[in-house]
Amino acid sequence: MTEDKVKKTIIESATIFFSKYGFYKTTMDEIARHIHKAKGAIYYYFKSKEELFNEVLKQELNTIKAALLKIVDREVEPMEMFKDYILHRFELLNNSTNYHETLKGNLFDKYKFVKDVLDDFHSFERTQITIILEKGKNSGYLEIASINSTVEIIMMIFNSIEIPLFLQDSYKNYENTINELISLITNSLSKK
Amino acid sequence: MTEDKVKKTIIESATIFFSKYGFYKTTMDEIARHIHKAKGAIYYYFKSKEELFNEVLKQELNTIKAALLKIVDREVEPMEMFKDYILHRFELLNNSTNYHETLKGNLFDKYKFVKDVLDDFHSFERTQITIILEKGKNSGYLEIASINSTVEIIMMIFNSIEIPLFLQDSYKNYENTINELISLITNSLSKK
């Protein structure tokens, strides 16, 4: 229906500006102007700027979730799947400007309003990694004492390493770092 | 001699205030007043506030380095040594307020002036971890393809995980996290 179409164009416009200028330096006016609408129109579909940003981030993360789900649904050897997952996970998030925005914002303890969207993504990822590790354990490839603890420390490493990786350029070779990280983790989990 | 004595009291005073208020909210005047000296006296020993902070941080890190050296110099099984090293490494840094200050400052891309002191510490740590891993490799406990790469990824994880660990309180159980991290890494490196 038409309603969804307009909503879609608003989100598209918002995505452009939020990606380029971040949350605080984007105005509702410019988002509206870009699609030749009055600012008020946006408020017919979204109750606030924060809700709009949330929607943008949510869609960006949903696309990433979908891509990652494909990897977990494949029929491959669990260790191979895990490598693939990590590789794509960082690649996809590395390309999500609004995710970077959020990361940065969280360091400055602003952006509390994205908590739900981020929590959802973390929860998704926790589930996927658990599934992969369980597959590996069941098929005898992996040796894991406590799957839960393992998933937690892996999540923590992922979420920590993002900051230097995405926000600072302090680390020369991104590619290399990810590959070494994959080796370290898979080495740790696989039976020898 | 007397010169060193005065210099020492200045550093002590500076340590107190920098630890309590951080670099920017500490004034040279209060550092001087606390030891009943005029501000100018400090400038007889240190050429700037930045140099003074550097000295404070340097001494804090030197103490930590000394403590860590003791661990590496011990005669124990390499894997045990590595566990000990990691455990104390985080424990010691966790108690260094001025190191936290620096970490925070680096995120906000200020504090460029501490670069040398930090680089020195990183270089020290790179050396120690390399020594431990080489010991482990030579004595047949560890299985490592490239020691250099392994050291780099471990360093990166250490330096990344500090941010949530020290600066945010987002992670519930510090103890537990460190232990899981130790398990993950040692598992990855040791022969089975």
Add this chain to the structure above:
DNA sequence: TTTTGACTAAAAAACCATTTTGGTCAAATA
């Protein structure tokens, strides 16, 4: 049902005056 655009209250930015602070230095002290 959807869009507009004038409107408001609050936040941000710009501005200015005042104070604080890092750093200097000639003179005093030891």
Add this chain to the structure above:
DNA sequence: TATTTGACCAAAATGGTTTTTTAGTCAAAA
């Protein structure tokens, strides 16, 4: 000679005020 002082300066930080911008509202129009 080696060290300390404290008045002094320029630059930065701070506080307070005015102006501008912006998120959000809403009655009227389409």
